[in-house]
Amino acid sequence: MSKDYLMNTYARLPVAFERGEGAWLWDQQGNKYLDVVSGLGVTALGHAHPEVTAAISEQAGILMHTANLAHIPWQEKLAEKLCQLAKMDKAFIANSGAEAVETALKIARLTGHNKGIDLPLIAVTSGAFHGRTLATISATDNKKLQRGFEPMVQGFIHLPYGDAAAFKAAVQQNPDICAILLEPIQGETGVVLPPSGYFKQLREICDQHQLLLICDEIQAGLNRTGKWFAHQHEEILPDIITLAKALANGLPVAACLARGDAAAAFKPGNHGSTFGGNPLACRTACTVLEIMQRENIAENARQIGAWLLKGLQQQLGDRAGVVEIRGRGLMLAIELEYSAIAIRDKALTQGLLINVTHEKIIRLLPPLIINQKQAQLLLDTITRLVLGSIID
Template structure:
């Protein structure tokens, strides 16, 4: 039994069986490289599913973590902490929101968004509006409320009933259907600007503009889930900035502290009035260590102009992938994405080629069985993307 097989056996005895894992273990990471227990090197095109946006295990972040770990890690939200305020100020400077609630994950950020929307409607607007309309195919998390908000069926929902009331799902892109679903019970419309788990699907500009108009007309809220698409991933700080809209609430997590668990819900001053002391809380949210790291991550993103880099590299990747599409008719249905949030939809079951790419040393994701999903670090070398594209091209040639 090699080291990998021994680890797989041991996990069976100790870890809940919730994940279909890749046949890969990871023991070390640096930049856009991963290594396994046997010393095999991989090019990481997934970065922990859009988490290590500034690259794995950077010396500047490691030094900062060590320093802060000796000063203050966390004391709870019963205390004022300058690290938390500094991080909030930096985050707010990237967007049109006015207030932040820090938490620990994407699901928790979305849970906070749903709670705030309902509470704002009840306590500030004095309306019994609680329903949240989300989009079919969306993914918003795994807590009871956020899995209910998720516009998908299957194992994510099976066996968990009764699910919370007050969620409904509209077909993405259909403004008439959405308009017909809004009622006096509607508190908010909640969207991913680019559906991630749903297969890298950016929403059309006119649809998002129409949604922004609709929420104004109906005096309801627009919540944007930027857990995967935020933090320079799509070529701007936030994907919604491509569309010229200011959501009432939006959420972030994943890359916020580049791998330390951190989430945030951001809201306008008006909507943030819906929360008052005691109405929402979390023990770890915005602790000094994660906040310090997050502030530095935001600085790195600014200093290294990572939004521009994501836009430029993403355009390059899509252009090159389209050439491969033309070269191998029928293999690729579409290449899509925004910045370095990239999807290549295959015209056939993708499991075999996905395994082959992994065997060749590339870590990425396969979603919906046929969409190769890439979320590389925004610091990735162009040469690594070229190397992936050449390997994909060769894999198609071998298939022909």
């Protein structure tokens, strides 16, 4: 391993994976693991999906990259497909989640300037995670991620997640607010669901004051919660949506979708990306969306997710040390009163790959193609490990 040459950005697990198939991974020693991380919510269709592999291989042999100086038919096709699915008007195709969020922030600021606001403000929420670039850590509510990188990017106003009255009051006091950016379900913070009616109230306030409602669907979107987009559970339509992670099942592709004035904000020269939207990335993303649609991946996420949530709640819900079991679809969390790191490490030795956020929250993000037998294995193993840790 060449880890000595890598910058010190991750505390890595003591394992290197060599290959994967569906919901399974194998390490260099040939040990098999059930993957309940999906590369942080990315490999929704599982590893080495034959159709995705075929699309990548074929396109790599035809044309990978031309830059956005020319028309890119696969990019146009992807934009059309995404806009139709999300009821949006236009798309910008990027390479990572943070870049999609940056795109949304630029659109929001531009829209503010177009309304005559010199220093537009964007409301963001407690517990938010939007990425690791300077603007996105500034929009993120995590002092640890910001420390050492001050000064933060200006132009954000931080408000409590789930509190529509706080947003209303802020808007009334501050005419420079032009948008609110938030996750429909907070992922990195530990799968935090919004209180019911919150998004509807935000939508109303945004409509009244002509503000943009920006949903960061990078983790919760693309069927993870049992619907194409997590905001659909809230029965609202945002003005801007950011997507990444599962969009091309592991190839770095992201998108910022917008409707109405927000969709028309950019003019040539306002924004761009060398790699963004190349034929390889876009054909792969088109293939992923087709498979998700054809195989009704949302239904599997809904059914298996509901079964897992119920099972976890029955087995662990009232146990001492378990704070809460929560989630929607295949975005699930077990919050403990104590550190879950030892459980994560033990799980790895037992062939189960799980992730922990904020030290005490086990986050389960299996691939959306996980089957009943694999879900049973996940439920049995995690129950045994959590119960074992309580007795320990």
